[in-house]
Amino acid sequence: ELQYPARLNCVAELLDSASLRGWDGRTALVGARERLTYAQLRERVDRIAHVLRDDLGLATGSRVLLRGANCPMMAACILAVIKAGCIAVPTMPLLRARELGVIASRARVGAVLCAAALRGEVDAMGQGALPLVLFDDPASSDGLEARMQRHPEPFAAPDTAADDVCLISFTSGTTGVPKGTMHFHRDLLAICDGFPRHTLGARGHDIFIGTPPLAFTFGLGGLLLFPLRVGACAVLIEKLSPETLLAAIEQHRATVCFTAPTFYRQMAQLAPRFDLRCLSRSVSAGEALPNATRDAWRAATGLEMIDGIGATEMLHIFISAAGSEVRPGATGKPVPGYRACILDHDGKQVGPGVIGRLAVKGPTGCRYLDDPRQRDYVVDGWNVTGDAYEMDADGYFYYRSRLDDMIISAGYNIAGAEVEEALLHHPAVAECGVVGRADDERGQVVEAHVVLKPGVAASSETAVDLQEFVKARIAPYKYPRVVRFREQLPRTETGKLQRFKLRSDAA
Ligand code: 3UK
Numbered sequence: 001e002l003q004y005p006a007r008l009n010c011v012a013e014l015l016d017s018a019s020l021r022g023w024d025g026r027t028a029l030v031g032a033r034e035r036l037t038y039a040q041l042r043e044r045v046d047r048i049a050h051v052l053r054d055d056l057g058l059a060t061g062s063r064v065l066l067r068g069a070n071c072p073m074m075a076a077c078i079l080a081v082i083k084a085g086c087i088a089v090p091t092m093p094l095l096r097a098r099e100l101g102v103i104a105s106r107a108r109v110g111a112v113l114c115a116a117a118l119r120g121e122v123d124a125m126g127q128g129a130l131p132l133v134l135f136d137d138p139a140s141s142d143g144l145e146a147r148m149q150r151h152p153e154p155f156a157a158p159d160t161a162a163d164d165v166c167l168i169s170f171t172s173g174t175t176g177v178p179k180g181t182m183h184f185h186r187d188l189l190a191i192c193d194g195f196p197r198h199t200l201g202a203r204g205h206d207i208f209i210g211t212p213p214l215a216f217t218f219g220l221g222g223l224l225l226f227p228l229r230v231g232a233c234a235v236l237i238e239k240l241s242p243e244t245l246l247a248a249i250e251q252h253r254a255t256v257c258f259t260a261p262t263f264y265r266q267m268a269q270l271a272p273r274f275d276l277r278c279l280s281r282s283v284s285a286g287e288a289l290p291n292a293t294r295d296a297w298r299a300a301t302g303l304e305m306i307d308g309i310g311a312t313e314m315l316h317i318f319i320s321a322a323g324s325e326v327r328p329g330a331t332g333k334p335v336p337g338y339r340a341c342i343l344d345h346d347g348k349q350v351g352p353g354v355i356g357r358l359a360v361k362g363p364t365g366c367r368y369l370d371d372p373r374q375r376d377y378v379v380d381g382w383n384v385t386g387d388a389y390e391m392d393a394d395g396y397f398y399y400r401s402r403l404d405d406m407i408i409s410a411g412y413n414i415a416g417a418e419v420e421e422a423l424l425h426h427p428a429v430a431e432c433g434v435v436g437r438a439d440d441e442r443g444q445v446v447e448a449h450v451v452l453k454p455g456v457a458a459s460s461e462t463a464v465d466l467q468e469f470v471k472a473r474i475a476p477y478k479y480p481r482v483v484r485f486r487e488q489l490p491r492t493e494t495g496k497l498q499r500f501k502l503r504s505d506a507a
Contacts, residue, residue: 031236066091074115087166089180093213097122249278316364339361429453433448
């Protein structure tokens with residue numbers, strides 16, 4: 001059981017303990033243009049906190065919308081909002097004015113901190129007279145950097161409770177209106193004291209790197225809070241491709257990498273060109289990790305990937321496995337502090353070997369901001385994530401599909417992920433997504449959207465070859481009756497396949 005003081009500011013706690021432990025001179029953050037020690041980061045956070053309270057007049061509990069690419073300044077802004085006793089509302093860099101406007105009004109934000117390069121969509125979002133302060137805009141006299149000059153004194157965090165909200169994170173929203181999820185000061189520490197300590201074994205000499213935006217809780221934890229909690233360093237890079245991430249791992253001697261399964265699959269192809277011996281742990285989350293990808297990455301780097309399922313509602317990863325605990329095909333076991341079970345349609349727990357709805361309970365959990373969907377996600381204190389899972393007799397949890405993505409064809413239940421896994425073992429397949437398409441005769445048919453590796457012809461022979469390949473690997477009724485070749489697959493900024501687009505696109 002994790003215990004935190006009843007009065008708590010999680011950022012003050014992170015940065016003050018860093019100082020008490022003598023980490024002031026260590027490197028905390030590395031960006032494309034600058035490098036900050038723990039002492040420099042604390043000073044920067046304090047100056048920004050003063051701007052928020054003294055210049056903008058924000059009060060404890062005010063909500064501040066944040067917008068910027070992954071860089072030390074964006075990280076410092078998020079930390080400063082929280083240290084100031086305000087509530088951080090980070091937003092994904094690719095969001096458009098209309099989506100930002102919905103978030104700003106749903107979260108009732110009182111101010112905006114935005115990277116100058118991304119201000120266009122904020123200007124267009126139409127929230128009237130919201131105070132807007134730009135950063136990374138050195139020329140401006142009322143930009144954040146100019147204002148920070150005037151506040152050299154340390155900032156004392158206002159008194160807040162461990163269960164005051166400090167973060168509102170919006171779900172990537174593949175469907176419907178985005179949902180805001182609220183998290184407490186103690187939640188941000190609880191995730192640091194769960195997965196990274198127990199599963200990852202994070203240490204002060206680690207160098208964290210990866211792709212998830214800081215506005216996505218996967219990135220906020222993995223690339224900021226986790227390293228700060230153990231005195232480690234995070235490398236923040238604004239625009240990453242599989243190739244530039246590999247180069248950055250090599251250049252910065254990174255030891256821990258966070259990204260999504262498709263990125264690992266693409267990186268495995270290019271890995272032989274880089275010296276990756278520095279890397280000792282690679283964490284995959286956001287989507288199911290196919291065995292084919294786990295195998296390709298192991299063959300390329302010698303590393304056994306750490307798969308972990310997390311959710312914005314739960315703040316971070318709650319089921320995972322590393323090293324010798326890994327069972328291929330399984331996500332893993334509950335992270336210490338969490339419990340998990342499988343529920344049937346009536347909400348009753350089922351035993352091993354039965355597919356049902358995954359439910360979890362632990363130090364973090366779902367608190368939607370004014371949303372009736374709260375009662376669908378939290379049932380009897382259990383968080384029901386919307387995933388179809390199965391448990392084995394040893395307590396391992398196996399992902400099957402998103403509940404609403406199960407394909408029902410001629411009376412058979414088919415998990416698209418299983419068909420994808422089979423296809424990914426075929427040497428011609430770079431990426432794929434499998435969905436159900438409405439069909440008069442069968443209800444739904446299995447439809448595969450396939451990106452081929454360079455040099456392979458998108459021909460009907462290839463399609464038949466893929467179909468036969470799947471029939472030979474898994475139950476033949478699961479084979480894709482329709483195969484469509486694509487240049488790329490539609491993905492969210494968090495790396496998730498947008499299945500609804502696959503279902504509606506092709507015709
Ligand atoms: C799916 C996975 C199988 C699953 C996230 C790590 O992805 C994150 O949060 P989101 O709110 O999405 C949650 C949903 O994504 N998913 C995530 N990881 C896995 N499915 N295997 C996995 N390893 O459907 C889940 O319900 O965008 C991930 C940390 C923080 C996060 N917010």
